[in-house]
Structure formats: structure tokens, C-alpha cells
Amino acid sequence: MRYSQTLIPTMKETPEGAEIPSHVLMLRAGMISQVMAGAYSYLPLGWRSLRKAEAIIREEMDRAGAVELHMPALTPISLWQRSGRVDAFGDVLIQFKVRRRNQDAHLALGPTHEEIVTDIVARYVNSYRQLPITLYQVQTKFRNEERPRFGVLRTSEFLMKDAYSFDASVEGLNASYQRMYDAYCRIFDRCGIEYLPVEAESGPIGGDASHEFMVPAENGEDSVVHCGACGYAANLERAEIGPRDTTASTAEPKPLAPLDTPGASTIEQVTKLLKCKSTKLIKTIIYTADDEPIAVLVRGDHEVNEAKVRRAVGAARLALAEPDVIEKVTGAPVGFAGPVGLSIPIWADEDVRVMSNAIVGANKADTHLVGVNLERDFSVTTFADLRNADADDACPRCGKAMKLRKSIEVGHVFKLGTKYSEALDARFLDDQEKQHAVIMGCYGIGVNRILASLIETCHDENGIVWPLALAPYEVVVSPLNVSDQETLAAAESLYDELAAAGVDVLLDDRDQRPGVKFKDADLIGIPLRIVVGGRGLKNGELECKWRWKADAEMIPLAGAAETIVGLVNAEKANPTALGPRAKS
């Protein structure tokens, strides 16, 4: 492509409103253009990169035996009603009515496609002989995000690769899941992304049923814990916590005493009022577990993990108790609950075991108790791991301290089970003529997020540093002075040869000063830059520079195309791009 004939509106300045590197650089490099909050046009350069990511995904999906199809973004609301997800999605589901033959057709834009694909399988797959099968598509998804943000990272319309596996047995599901998991690793490896497959909350299926593929990045919206020693990684909802600090306090037990704390109903207010650390408080939260009230205790600086509580208690349903239940159980308004004198089951996180002279709610309005001690003042029904993991918690595998890392979720694999196949009647007959619901898995990749997370971790002060795999163009040929016939002719013939050899090459044929061309090439991050200038031509040489290297090297003009093709192929085969280390 000739630079003069495409549209690459680079910007010297950062548009107002863009703050994180991927957003700033995608705008400045002329890759995207905002249409409204949460919706972007992909300009030619951005579109090329997006298509490269898509192509890698397709190749690896196909290699893993998945079959591509294409479903509509437009869907009937009835499908979502059948699965019960109209309510589950709430306002996130974009729905509307259109007039058709004087009737209202109630439609929704697909936020994901479990219902649609399951309906297809329900229609056409009836026998175990047709299983297993994995179907996938690359499709635009629509979600009415409460708050679109961070450029292309969270938008209301985005490109997603979604795959769905259908199996006749749990063993089959496990095999399909593993194939997708492996394919995901290959995809992100090929994209040059540094990623972490983490254990994720798996919902009712339990077990090893869900992994998220996370890219550690400062501006990520999610947090994962990661053990640098053994590699254990999990999202906060899922992370187990290793051995706790069991050193009992040596402090002399103080007498139990009430204290007036008017209006202080939150941990923050209490710590401010009493000028104490939140680690001295015991947070008492009343839940209803299958409609029975229970109290859950965690240290003041910790957060209750509802999934852990639900599993520990063995409840099907767990919810924060309604205010009237809390008042009935504790005798106090919300914010003053405490374990002393409670008559409902008390579940406590392990860390509560070693607390002494704690501060708790007094089960009385505007009052807290100080000098509270386990056994003497209250007892706990059961101790368990009930809280979210945090930085410096011990790794459950090796016991070393874990780190908390902000991350971007780029992929998610999930064993679904029969939730949708049952709701939408996707059943098959086994070889005994017995009918079963098809067992499903679903696997998503945010294509836009691949680009954003790559840029987020691979840029320097001059711009994007693309790996060859995702770069919109692999090579840019820059004649420094296009009004010099010799320079232009040399650049054009090199450009023709490279293009003929199948290299994605951009010819910067603009009548611009060298500085402008260099700055733009760096900003848009083309991996290999070939400079055709009078200085080199005199010696029969071209300058050749990788975006991620500090220095250029000279190559002979004669046979330059072959040399460059060789360099590109070598880089493709064995990437040396600095990756995240290029970060400024």
C-alpha cells in the first residue's frame, strides 16, 4: 500500500479524553476513531491489525477442529426468554421493537450466542453419532455497558470470537475444553502477548471448569493473584489462600466494653472515629443461605467471598440479608452487627481465629464493642476460607507470598454443562436410544482486546511496538526525498519486489520531511523500517531498522528484497520483538 493512497490520520497531540496508552496510541496512530462513547470506527490501519488477530484465531480454531459458522447479531427476544437470560442480562441486553406487517417484532442484539447456537444444535443434531462438534464464529457483540471506558477495552459493540462445544459425555466435554484451552495458548503465543491462564470462578459446575486468559497490565480492570514461585494464578473470586499466619496474639485480653459510635456504620467510619486500623475490626455480615440467616465474619480489611461462603455452607442460594432480616436477627440497624450474643450460625474466616481484643458491632444502634475475644465473648460455628485473596497472601500450592496483578481479560473458557441445552431442548439419543441433554462448553476471545492489551504492554515513548504477527504492515519503505528520482525509483522497485514476495509492505511515498516519516513510522509501530536515502544510495546501501532495536544496520541495495524477506521470515519463525519489555 502506498501511504499517499490510504488513510492514516496520525496525530501529534493526544486527543482530550484518552488516558491509557492503548487508547491514546490507537487514536494517535490513526487506527481508530470514536463515534460515540463505547463505539469506534476502525480506520484502515486498525482494521488491518484486527484482521491479523482474527486470522490467527481462525487458523488455530480450525487446527483444533472447530468449525466456523456465522450467526446473526439480530435475534428474537423469545430465545432469551426461553433461557431466562432477559432478566439475567437486564439493561445490558439491547432490545427494541420494530414494526413488521403491523405487528411489533421484539428483538435483541446478541450480547453472546449460547441461545442461538444451542437452538441450531437442537434443530439439527439428534444423535450421538453427530457429536462431538465445536462451532465458532467471529461476530460483533452488543452490550449496553453501564460505563464504556478505556477506549477499545470496554465498549458497547465489540468483536468476539465465540466457540461452543457440544459433547455426549463429560469426558468428551473435558477433551473439547482442553483442545480449546490449548488453542487459546497457541493463539496468544502467536500474537506475542504475555498472558496468564488463571483459574476462574466456575459457578455451579465446580471443579476445574473455567479459566480466564489474563494479560497483566497496569490499566486492567480485573485483578488476579499470581505466585511468582510456582506459577499458580487465579482471579480474586476463585483464588484459594495458602497457610495463614497462625501466630496467636500475645496481647493481654482486655475487658469487653461498649463504646458509643454514633452513625459509624461502615468499617471506614469506625476506624476514623476510633482512630484504629481496620485490621482490629471484625466485619460481621448477615447472609441468607437458602433462606436461613447466617453470620459471616472476616477481618475488617478483608472482603467476603460469596462463592466461597456458598460452597462452605453448602447452600444453593446465598444472598446478602435484607435490612429487615438483619434487624430481626441482630436487633440493630444495618451496620452494627457483631458476633457477641448472636443466636444464628456463625461462619468465620480463618484469619479471625488469631484476632484478639477486636472491635465489633454491638448489635445495638450506634454502638460497638471493644476488647472482644474469641471463646470468652463469642464462639464460631465453623472456620473456613471465606474471603477474597489479597496481595501477600500465601500461595495455596507452594506457600510463597502471592502478588496481586491488574489484568485485562482477553479470553475465557468455560464448561457450561447442560444449562442451555436443557432450556432450549438440545437433546440427542445415545446408542441405547436414551435421550440426554447435550453437554456444552463455551469459549470466548475479545479480538479488540488482543490489540489493546498488546499495545498496553508493548509501547515506548515514540509509539506502538507491534510484533510482526499483529502489525498492520510488516515493513515500511521510506524514501526520504521523493522529489529525488533516483531515491523514489529505488524505493518503488523495492516496494514492488517485497509486495510480490508476499510481504505486507507500506511505501511512505508522501512528500514529507524525513523527521515526519520517522515519527509516523515509530508511532504506528511498523516492525521493520527500510530507509532509502541519498546517503546510503551513494554507497549502494539501504538502512534497515527493527522498531524495537536502538540501532539500524545497512544492507546492500543489490538483492535487498531477498535480504528483507529473509529477515522477516526469520523474525516470523522466531520472534525477537521485545514484547512487554519495550514498555516505557
Add this chain to the structure above:
RNA sequence: CGGGGCGUGGCGCAGCCUGGCUAGCGCGCUUGACUGGGGGUCAAGAGGUCGCAGGUUCAAAUCCUGUCGCCCCGACCA
């Protein structure tokens, strides 16, 4: 949904508090000349309903009210 910020040529900003000449500056753009290895110089230009609506005033980019849009923090996120 709670909190905060911003809307002024294509882009980035100043002006607003304390109302008053023809609304400025940088970048970009057009034309010409010079220049030609890291966003060059000179000259001449084009381009703005100051987000929108209403109000106050002799007079509104500036003050008041409403409204729309965008961004950030938090809550939420199959």
C-alpha cells in the same frame, strides 16, 4: 446509579472568576519559495452558530437556569 471534570476552527489549548473593540495561540490544512536523515524556514491564505435552549443585561464565550454530549473515580459486569 453516586462523586468529580470538560465542551471555544480538523486536533490541542488560552480567554470565563471580575460581561465591553474585529474571539486569540500552537499544531494541522491551502498556495508559493527555499529546504531535504528525527515533526524545517519564510510569505500569503482558508477555516469558528464559543455544545444546545431559555433567561438576566444597553451589551453574554464570560453571569443564571435547564438540557445534551464526552472523560475520569467508585458501584455493576453471562
